[in-house]
Amino acid sequence: xxxxxxxxxxxxxxxxxxxxxxxxxxxxxxxxxxxxxxxxxxxxxxxxxxxxxxxxxxxxxxxxxxxxxxxxxxxxxxxxxxxxxxxxxxxxxxxxxxxxxxxxxxxxxxxxxxxxxxxxxxxxxxxxxxxxxxxxxxxxxxxxxxxxxxxxxxxxxxxxxxxxxxxxxxxxxxxxxxxxxxxxxxxxxxxxxxxxxxxxxxxxxxxxxxxxxxxxxxxxxxxxxxxxxxxxxxxxxxxxxxxxxxxxxxxxxxxxxxxxxxxxxxxxxxxxxxxxxxxxxxxxxxxxxxxxxxxxxxxxxxxxxxxxxxxxxxxxxxxxxxxxxxxxxxxxxxxxxxxxxxxxxxxxxxxxxxxxxxxxxxxxxxxxxxxxxxxxxxxxxxxxxxxxxxxxxxxxxxxxxxxxxxxxxxxxxxxxxxxxxxxxxxxxxxxxxxxxxxxxxxxxxxxxxx
Numbered sequence: 001x002x003x004x005x006x007x008x009x010x011x012x013x014x015x016x017x018x019x020x021x022x023x024x025x026x027x028x029x030x031x032x033x034x035x036x037x038x039x040x041x042x043x044x045x046x047x048x049x050x051x052x053x054x055x056x057x058x059x060x061x062x063x064x065x066x067x068x069x070x071x072x073x074x075x076x077x078x079x080x081x082x083x084x085x086x087x088x089x090x091x092x093x094x095x096x097x098x099x100x101x102x103x104x105x106x107x108x109x110x111x112x113x114x115x116x117x118x119x120x121x122x123x124x125x126x127x128x129x130x131x132x133x134x135x136x137x138x139x140x141x142x143x144x145x146x147x148x149x150x151x152x153x154x155x156x157x158x159x160x161x162x163x164x165x166x167x168x169x170x171x172x173x174x175x176x177x178x179x180x181x182x183x184x185x186x187x188x189x190x191x192x193x194x195x196x197x198x199x200x201x202x203x204x205x206x207x208x209x210x211x212x213x214x215x216x217x218x219x220x221x222x223x224x225x226x227x228x229x230x231x232x233x234x235x236x237x238x239x240x241x242x243x244x245x246x247x248x249x250x251x252x253x254x255x256x257x258x259x260x261x262x263x264x265x266x267x268x269x270x271x272x273x274x275x276x277x278x279x280x281x282x283x284x285x286x287x288x289x290x291x292x293x294x295x296x297x298x299x300x301x302x303x304x305x306x307x308x309x310x311x312x313x314x315x316x317x318x319x320x321x322x323x324x325x326x327x328x329x330x331x332x333x334x335x336x337x338x339x340x341x342x343x344x345x346x347x348x349x350x351x352x353x354x355x356x357x358x359x360x361x362x363x364x365x366x367x368x369x370x371x372x373x374x375x376x377x378x379x380x381x382x383x384x385x386x387x388x389x390x391x392x393x394x395x396x397x398x399x400x401x402x403x404x405x406x407x408x409x410x411x412x413x414x415x416x417x418x419x420x421x422x423x424x425x426x427x428x429x430x431x432x433x434x435x436x437x438x439x440x441x442x443x444x445x446x447x448x449x450x
Contacts, residue, residue: 026325027354048082060089086110094120095137106154114139116162121185130269130319131290138189155202163207184208217247230259245295257308261315268294269319271382296322317343333362343373349386360398370408388415396423405429
């Protein structure tokens with residue numbers, strides 16, 4: 001009898017009611033790795049000694065404690081590693097830089113709040129808007145670390161109001177003012193790292209991008225609450241998550257409501273930004289130092305998240321070169337400008353391929369937006385416009401109310417669209433046209449547009 005029971009368990013594990021259990025696959029048909037299913041919480045007890053910041057001169061007194069906090073991080077690193085613990089209360093700091101073996105835990109009721117003085121954020125050679133350039137450091141910085149974690153139920157607050165106010169004041173004076181003209185610190189910047197997990201914390205009121213992950217792999221962002229206001233004051237360019245040259249990233253169970261894109265896929269820009277994949281004979285690439293760090297994004301899943309206001313639920317661009325295997329699934333959207341936004345730069349050779357958006361419910365202005373993006377347009381002397389491509393784009397199992405269903409600009413001189421699939425869509429739209437002729441090999445199955 002026991003043998004029969006075990007046999008039945010094996011059979012049930014491989015099939016349910018006579019149906020085979022399907023494998024979880026990437027858009028290109030390969031199997032998704034088990035790593036993406038492992039979402040256990042970080043146990044800070046396993047990370048070494050816990051260092052409560054109030055024991056080291058960092059107190060809730062309204063003063064800026066950057067030096068004390070950095071000294072504590074340095075001490076923990078020198079002592080072999082451990083956890084910086086932020087207890088209940090509000091603790092002010094400027095930019096701090098974490099080191100190998102040092103983690104951050106913000107307890108419920110605790111808050112690290114950033115200084116609103118730009119001088120508390122040193123100017124560094126960093127990565128911003130698809131370029132390597134001088135820009136302010138972030139509030140929380142981690143570079144070159146293997147195994148970095150941020151945990152807890154507390155908050156990291158960028159205290160961004162003063163920065164936002166200055167940006168809009170300068171924009172009133174100069175309508176062409178950009179993020180590089182009115183520089184502002186990011187909230188969290190993770191660069192050149194691997195095996196990173198950020199979970200549970202509230203990331204809020206960033207002066208600029210909220211969470212920027214650059215040149216890193218095996219990164220999990222789990223159960224985060226990411227917020228910046230769109231009204232009554234707009235927090236300019238406060239993207240929730242910017243993924244910039246990454247491999248293996250899981251964004252799961254997060255709430256995102258920001259005055260820009262929720263998840264933006266970055267990676268580089270410029271007429272030779274794909275040099276990491278393509279050989280350009282006769283081109284001296286050393287003349288383009290801003291391209292240092294350009295690269296591809298591969299294997300990204302955003303799932304089980306809820307969106308408040310945002311410009312784009314999933315945006316590819318505006319600085320992006322090569323993206324492969326990206327999934328947005330099981331999402332609820334309250335108020336988005338765009339569900340899927342493909343920003344096509346006419347000065348950059350781009351390829352967006354194997355992108356799947358599925359199992360979505362919600363409201364927005366555009367179901368899909370594909371259009372040229374010309375911010376900082378510069379061919380840098382290249383005589384011909386590089387061609388770009390978007391292919392194997394699948395949108396399925398979606399109920400969505402929107403103003404425009406298919407907001408796609410046909411620009412065959414700049415980019416080519418192919419192998420799109422729309423399947424099991426229930427759409428309500430003010431503008432419901434679908435131009436199948438804009439896309440080579442466009443499959444449409446069970447699509448209802450009212």
